[in-house]
Amino acid sequence: MSGAMLELILMATLDTLYMVGISGLVAAALGVPLGVLLYVTRPGQILARPALNGILGIVTNIGRSIPFIILMVAIIPFTRLVVGSSIGTNAAIVPLTIAAIPFVARLVEGALNEVSPGLIEAAQSMGATPYQIITKVLLPEARGGIITGLTITVVTLVSYSAMAGAVGGGGLGDLGIRYGYNRFNPVVMLITVAILVVMVQGFQSLGDTLVRKADHK
């Protein structure tokens, strides 16, 4: 294998990490609050707003039902607005993030759902405000579940990022398709897949370790 090929593989690996890293961070920053909102505005919950909850639920479901490849193309005008271009690695980050936000939100909502209602009641009996219940009870108690959800999200983003080639985003998946598949180079194909496997394993072990540290159940 040529040095140029190795460099391509290295660059593609960095591109994938970059896309997954940025979109994962932004999706967590926006998806966690959305998940909390989905949970606390449920009927009977501490900030019950059934109408708002219904709207948020529908929007979240729409976001989750659009196939990623279609989403990526459909939001090109928005992507251009945000990063100034509709092609390239940065342009791929926008749809990746948009796809991941509702994904994170539902996983966070599910994690919060696992917190015993008795804990919320106990906090209310101590005179906790809704904000205090969220920050001191719900989020810390659901920490393990939230980290599990974020790990799943990152792994999903790794596989979604393979489609980034469609907008010239680069990354390992793109490399595998262009060199491995289109140019019949099974070695490149195998190497890219192998790197992706190692990457997913790494994220998963990191997530598991963090969950173990966070959970005292």
Add this chain to the structure above:
Amino acid sequence: MITLENVSKTYGSGPQAVHALKPTDLHVAQGEIYGVIGLSGAGKSTLIRCVNLLERPTTGRVVVDGQELTSLGRQALNHARHRIGMIFQHFNLLSSRTVFDNVALPLELMGVAKREIRERVQPLLDLTGLSDKHDKYPAELSGGQKQRVAIARALASRPKVLLCDEATSALDPQTTQSILDLLKDINRKLGLTILLITHEMEVVKSICHKVGLISAGKLVEEADVGDFFTSPSTRLGREFLNAFLELDPPQALIDRMEAKPGPQTHPVVRLAFTGDAVSTPLISRLARDCNVDVSILEAKVESIQDRTLGLMIAELIGPQEKTQQALAYLKSHDLQVEVLGHVRRNA
């Protein structure tokens, strides 16, 4: 210290409405331990949750420590709740926090400074016997220890009132006793007013001063614990007491029992002695003065706090006019007489 006036709770409306709590008045005096007892679904939980407004009553007023909670806004209510501690059947400790941090939680919520929190938490851990459990997580503790943490946590904000929601129902009998001893101890040491709900007579017997009996959302009987255990005034009260004392006639006798007296039958009575009657040799006098034979089927003596309760199931044997006379004699003394039925004597 706690006053409920005409408090009721209805879920839903129209024909589907569920009246969990019918209009109820309740008063718990300063320093008192008041137990509300009832079967599951009787409305106990709703009642205690109405006191700190975890359930907002449909009607009525709730006054705690001179403050009418039902008239307060959200913020003032949260403030008032700092003065009302609560513990739960399933402890409701945060699994993500150590023992120390669990006890510190209410203080954090109140915005108490870190250093003061440290100073206030330690004595509570000492009081509840958790001094060496500081950095443990709830998952590492036994049920009894968890409830101790919950008690320490409930006391952290220096409340005037402690609400106990089936606090010992998930514990084994031995642990239950140690938690009850702790509650009694803090009631005495801190002058804390305690309102508890339970389905266990044992809890009422060992720590309560007053007891309220709740059934189908209504407080049907209210009494000092000594009076309740010696002479409950309602049928349900008697059922609770008998189930607790396990003093029923043998099944073989129940099967033979008839409701109405006949010429060939003898009354079977349940006698409950209290006060001076416990030490009076009543049975031998009965035999001598009324000329009846007394066959004692079962008997036991219970101490209810500072009072003694003697219980006996006996058959009065003799001609009908003599047994009637004997019953009248018993009733003229300071004891409870209940005729359970009449049995035909196998000659």
